Amino acid sequence: MPATDTEDSRRGARHEPPGPGTGAPGGSGPGDSDEMASGLDALESPVSATVATSRRVLAKAAPPLAAVALVLVLWQTAYALSWSASLPSPAAVWGELAGAWSDGTLLPALGHSLLRCLIGFAASAALGVPLGLLLTRVAPLRTVLGPILSAVQSLPAAALVPVAVIALGNSEGAVYAVVLLGAVPSIAVGVTAAVDRIPPLLLRAGRSMGAGGLRGAVHVLVPAALPGFVTALRQGWTFGWRALMTAELITATPLPGIGRMLDAGRQGGELSLVLASVVLILAVGVAVESALFSPVERRVLHSRGLASAAGR
Amino acid sequence: MSTELATPAPAPSVTGAGAGRARPYAVRLDRVSKSFGSSPRARQQVLDGIDLTAAPGEFVCLLGASGCGKSTLLNLVAGLDHPTSGEVRVPHGRPALMFQDHALFPWLSAGRNVELALKLAGVPKSERRGRAEELLRLVRLPDAYGKRVHQLSGGMRQRVALARSLAQGSRVLLMDEPFAALDAITRDLLHEELTRVWRERELTVLFVTHNVREAVRLGQRVVLLSSRPGRVARQWDVDIPYPRRIEDSAVTSLAREITGHLHEEIVRHARH
Numbered sequence: 001m002p003a004t005d006t007e008d009s010r011r012g013a014r015h016e017p018p019g020p021g022t023g024a025p026g027g028s029g030p031g032d033s034d035e036m037a038s039g040l041d042a043l044e045s046p047v048s049a050t051v052a053t054s055r056r057v058l059a060k061a062a063p064p065l066a067a068v069a070l071v072l073v074l075w076q077t078a079y080a081l082s083w084s085a086s087l088p089s090p091a092a093v094w095g096e097l098a099g100a101w102s103d104g105t106l107l108p109a110l111g112h113s114l115l116r117c118l119i120g121f122a123a124s125a126a127l128g129v130p131l132g133l134l135l136t137r138v139a140p141l142r143t144v145l146g147p148i149l150s151a152v153q154s155l156p157a158a159a160l161v162p163v164a165v166i167a168l169g170n171s172e173g174a175v176y177a178v179v180l181l182g183a184v185p186s187i188a189v190g191v192t193a194a195v196d197r198i199p200p201l202l203l204r205a206g207r208s209m210g211a212g213g214l215r216g217a218v219h220v221l222v223p224a225a226l227p228g229f230v231t232a233l234r235q236g237w238t239f240g241w242r243a244l245m246t247a248e249l250i251t252a253t254p255l256p257g258i259g260r261m262l263d264a265g266r267q268g269g270e271l272s273l274v275l276a277s278v279v280l281i282l283a284v285g286v287a288v289e290s291a292l293f294s295p296v297e298r299r300v301l302h303s304r305g306l307a308s309a310a311g312r
Numbered sequence: 313m314s315t316e317l318a319t320p321a322p323a324p325s326v327t328g329a330g331a332g333r334a335r336p337y338a339v340r341l342d343r344v345s346k347s348f349g350s351s352p353r354a355r356q357q358v359l360d361g362i363d364l365t366a367a368p369g370e371f372v373c374l375l376g377a378s379g380c381g382k383s384t385l386l387n388l389v390a391g392l393d394h395p396t397s398g399e400v401r402v403p404h405g406r407p408a409l410m411f412q413d414h415a416l417f418p419w420l421s422a423g424r425n426v427e428l429a430l431k432l433a434g435v436p437k438s439e440r441r442g443r444a445e446e447l448l449r450l451v452r453l454p455d456a457y458g459k460r461v462h463q464l465s466g467g468m469r470q471r472v473a474l475a476r477s478l479a480q481g482s483r484v485l486l487m488d489e490p491f492a493a494l495d496a497i498t499r500d501l502l503h504e505e506l507t508r509v510w511r512e513r514e515l516t517v518l519f520v521t522h523n524v525r526e527a528v529r530l531g532q533r534v535v536l537l538s539s540r541p542g543r544v545a546r547q548w549d550v551d552i553p554y555p556r557r558i559e560d561s562a563v564t565s566l567a568r569e570i571t572g573h574l575h576e577e578i579v580r581h582a583r584h
Contacts (some may be wrong), residue, residue, distance in 0.1 A: 037452050037500055044465030044498075181417060205415035208434045210392050210406060211479055223419045304418040305462025 088272035096276040114255035120179030121240050128184045132191025149185040157182050157243035161250040175247045182243025187236035194228020228302050234293040338484050339366040344398035358384045360541035371517045373531030381542030382520040386486045406474050407484035408477035412492045413468035416461045422472045423457030429479035443521035447475040452453050467498035487519045526566040529558045
């Protein structure tokens with residue numbers, strides 16, 4: 001029974017393209033054109049080379065590691081030649097970090113800062129993305145708000161902190177206000193730019209298929225602008241993280257963060273503690289960048305065939 | 313079985329605008345004009361009094377030099393824009409539109425592109441996958457379902473775009489120089505594919521091109537548009553039986569005649 005089954009289906013499969021033989025009547029060899037088509041397809045399809053995973057990881061990890069090593073070597077050399085009297089050795093800064101870890105101040109400081117940045121970033125994204133989209137839809141709003149957002153974006157966070165502290169006191173609220181003012185304009189401006197850069201043809205194609213209004217936004221506009229959205233969010237994160245550090249440095253909030261650590265080092269004149277804080281701030285930036293935004297961006301670009309140069 | 317020849321309806325006579333009135337039509341434009349620009353001084357008339365009818369199942373090629381308003385005309389028929397005056401009638405709903413650039417969505421696979429069109433046309437989810445695969449088989453890309461757009465060649469992309477257009481379920485297909493960016497060999501092949509699909513599906517096709525031989529190779533009727541503003545300058549019934557080839561002598565000689573008129577249209581502008 002199964003034998004006849006497969007035979008039937010096979011015969012069915014063989015009979016499946018009735019078109020070429022009968023549909024295109026008396027064609028000058030429809031089978032010809034069929035073979036031509038597949039021949040051309042095979043010739044014209046791009047050939048993609050695959051690289052072994054281990055080599056890819058090595059190729060990705062080697063340059064940043066080399067950069068870190070270079071900085072350490074230069075630093076150690078500068079210390080050994082005592083170019084600057086106050087410059088601590090890398091080992092001293094490492095000791096500072098180890099000390100902060102063992103006396104239990106490092107983790108809470110890191111945790112407070114990360115939590116604030118995460119909440120601040122989430123709120124900024126929740127505000128900035130809709131705001132940016134709204135600006136692309138409502139032209140008068142854009143005329144009014146566009147320049148203001150650009151202006152606020154160029155304002156250093158340090159200028160905002162005194163305002164926030166006087167208005168809201170030495171509170172979490174003041175810190176979040178600074179983070180939001182740092183990140184929201186940047187995200188909104190980025191989202192607007194991303195929508196502006198969608199090829200008009202894709203929108204036209206979408207509309208001709210009946211995707212207008214909300215359906216158009218869901219099925220065409222947002223996916224088409226997604227690479228730009230990722231870039232906008234990434235920049236929003238960077239702006240937010242910088243603004244947060246500034247805010248923590250100046251605002252005396254009840255819960256100390258890395259910025260507080262930096263300020264303690266500054267007040268005590270301990271360059272090793274200051275540098276330890278800087279290393280931490282850098283490390284968080286790099287970690288979030290390479291663990292979150294880079295992979296997402298690479299995936300988004302790669303699936304669109306845009307990352308052949310960058311996304312190995 | 314779909315073996316019987318889908319004989320398309322005979323082309324309406326060239327002159328008989330009044331006589332054609334009673335006949336069924338898939339697309340009809342009555343004295344359609346279109347201007348852009350709001351102030352009277354900056355106003356630019358793109359189309360001027362276009363009368364055009366396509367019978368159900370007819371293949372009409374619109375031919376013209378730059379500035380004849382071809383794309384504007386298709387936009388009007390597609391319902392993406394409205395005429396300044398006159399009337400556009402497409403009784404069987406929204407036509408499908410195909411472009412010179414494939415306009416496939418790069419974030420979706422070939423199959424998903426087709427499925428999105430099916431979804432927007434209201435096809436229930438359970439049927440979409442099967443229908444999409446069937447349409448890809450129709451354009452002879454049975455293995456393309458999971459392929460990303462950038463993994464396909466130019467000709468394959470246009471075939472997926474054709475499948476996506478067909479997925480919209482419309483009997484009217486508008487094509488805006490769809491093969492202009494392809495090499496000659498691929499274009500030749502796609503001409504054959506398009507005529508096959510047109511006959512199998514009994515589509516009404518409005519095909520815009522500036523390639524005279526392509527127009528004669530494909531169409532049952534060739535409409536020459538003048539430029540700035542676009543008007544119907546002349547029409548030809550193409551009585552050459554299918555299958556045709558672009559190098560057929562009948563195709564070549566009619567193309568030569570039409571090219572002469574096209575040149576006259578272009579030269580007219582040099583004098584002004």
